[in-house]
Amino acid sequence: MIRISIDAMGGDHGPSVVMPALAKVARRRPDVNFIVFGRTDAVRPELDKFPALAAVTQFVHCDIAVRMDDKPSQALRHGRWKSSMWRAIEAVKSGDADACVSAGNTGALMAMSKFCLRTMANIERPAIAAIWPTARGESVVLDVGATIGADSHQLVDFSILGAAMARAVFGTERPSVGLLNVGVEEIKGQEEVKDAGRLLREANLASMQYHGFVEGDDIGKGVVDVVVTEGFAGNIALKTAEGTARQIAGYLREAMSRTLMARIGYMLAKGAFDRLREKMDVRKANGGVFLGLNGIVVKSHGGTDDEGFAAAIELAYDMIRNRLLDRIEADLDLFHARQPYSARPAAPENAKQ
């Protein structure tokens, strides 16, 4: 059985979206059990609507719910040990669950995950990885906002983490990895990015195929399976792409409703538009994966619906089934066996405890 812990209180809609999502997943994946954390008065009525779900779910009451606008420090102060978010993460640490999914606020979820699960040995900083729909399928993009800035060693770590995730989620044996960079000659690239490229080329890892630099427009083309960058640029790239997709969808809607002819044409081509909508459906790519921690945590979009939350759970499911953490550990060991850790700058703060 695969056991997933759920923070039922996260997201804009809480249990009223989370429970229908769990019910969907329970129907589609008969080998899943849930441990659900939340306030009884909020969760129970929603859970009781789905008897088949209730049969595979253990519910645990928690008084405290982290609010969507809590700062990470506030959330830690009020919610450590006892909030639904903390308890869901802790279930992964204790081994009661294989992964945790929450639609709660990203900063709080990351702060608690770091505090509770700690970063893996040899990893200085965690990253958030997104699944990015491309013209050729899907790619993994990281870091999309865990931390700002990354040195060359951290970019190499992100590459190893991202490649392991691509193998677990896409089944690609030796995923291609590109470092996000700018294309203007001579100013080409931050020093960190250049150094990371050199390190990856020299390491010539079995777990990935290092492609070289990629530019912003290469992400959507699907030029590589894994796009690696630091969290500031990655977050801006992700949100800019989402904004552009929404903008074009708006143009399209407006264009198709302006004239009678356009409306008739729209009706005739409705199947095609539905297909397009499905392609552009951000819910299917919902789920930011926290990588580099001793446990799998998936962050769902706060505003998503049940289908989107279900997609985030199924992403966690795939990663558990495909033994993501074992892969990461093996890849890190392989890399550090060649590249002695002593060659890297010390990172006392984030070292595993």
Add this chain to the structure above:
Amino acid sequence: MIRISIDAMGGDHGPSVVMPALAKVARRRPDVNFIVFGRTDAVRPELDKFPALAAVTQFVHCDIAVRMDDKPSQALRHGRWKSSMWRAIEAVKSGDADACVSAGNTGALMAMSKFCLRTMANIERPAIAAIWPTARGESVVLDVGATIGADSHQLVDFSILGAAMARAVFGTERPSVGLLNVGVEEIKGQEEVKDAGRLLREANLASMQYHGFVEGDDIGKGVVDVVVTEGFAGNIALKTAEGTARQIAGYLREAMSRTLMARIGYMLAKGAFDRLREKMDVRKANGGVFLGLNGIVVKSHGGTDDEGFAAAIELAYDMIRNRLLDRIEADLDLFHARQPYSARPAAPENAKQ
């Protein structure tokens, strides 16, 4: 008369695209004169196809053309003083032209422009500004790739430059300005971005309305008239948006040609699709503007067609007509009258000579 100098040898197609573009602009703007720099054997035959254009054009032969793949240092070494690119820029310096347009390679064009025109007094670094189509119209986004990284003072400079451009190009009296940032709480923002925000808020400039931070998806929404960021994130945001737009256009094409019904629907709604295509037409927003130099230089996309190159020229035209440089100088003076220059770190390298 407005006088524009043209590097006819730049871009993937050279004079065969540049001359038809000039002919279009000459037809649409009767108050424009051109000085065209290039190799006689390449330019003359194309120019002679448009007698009306030839009548308002002074042609100057240059032996050397900067190649699209020249590194900036190579371009400077081989092309300084004598290439068509250099001469076109120099025409702005000498006062023979009011602005320069080239589709040549960005790095070389920026290096030569900096070398020849120098940065303005009080400006440490130039920026490249792009016009970004949004759901509400258009915004100015800078820096999209002139340099990597920017400290808080440079971000303030970019804000002043971008606001002046928005006033010149859109006619907005007091454009709103936002600093691009990431939305994850607590890690919110690089220190430089936070400091720049504080400086802009305190300065409370008459030339702009400082809005605060914006995120990647706010660009396409048109939340502010001017989006300010450093060149690495800005370049990645711009290219990511272009890539996303192309990706969706590809989905749409594919969806509309899959079934007979979709094809019929497409034909009926063709007017709407044409409207959509026009909205998404990147050619109309063609032209990266180099800001912060003692002269206006516009970089056209290398791969654009004559309509795109014409758009870049017309952008230069608008900025000249609306006295962009005077506005920038006045705004900088106003800002520095309150904020003594001595409060800023010295920048010996880039100081005006």
